[in-house]
Amino acid sequence: MEKFKRSADSQVAITELMLPSHSNFSGKIHGGYILNLMDQIAFACASKHSRSYCVTASVNKVDFLNPIEVGELVTLKASINYTGRTSMVVGVRVESENIQTGIKKHCNSSYFTMVAKDADGKKNIAVPGLIIDTVQGIRRFARSIQRKNEAQSRSSKFEAVNFKYEEHLDTLKSENIKIEID
16 A cells, blocks of 8 residues: 555546436435435545545535536536545545536535545455645645544534533524423
8 A cells, every 4th residue: 555645646527427316306416315426426535545435434524505507517626625544534525517508606615524444344444645746735635634523523512421401592683492401
């Protein structure tokens, strides 16, 4: 196994025509279909980097920015933004293009944490580190570390054993809820 690899060595892109069978009841492309494509390309990118089978450990923030129409081309681009010991953060960007006008829209960006597995798919295995050769690469790596730290902080603060509801009552007053705790 190589000790380090460049992000460019494992970048993956796919383009697919959006068909009526991919649409929801309002005639837009179903978000679940796009998520499925995103997971597939994240898997391909992580597997290419690690040269092993990978599984999705988490997905960070999926915002659907613009709707995708039937008949548009959707391009998904994936690259490794961060490497840990056995995990990788894959940045995925989704763009749609109207083939008649040529107008492109950024539809989604998200971050998939992928974990490399052994041949049996049971044990986590080490992945090559990342060679960073651009300022953009440093920004992406540093941002991935920040997202990882924020996720750890969020999860522990709201664990049942640590949660103190009294600390949140003032914040909740302006929300659309009615609290009826005895």
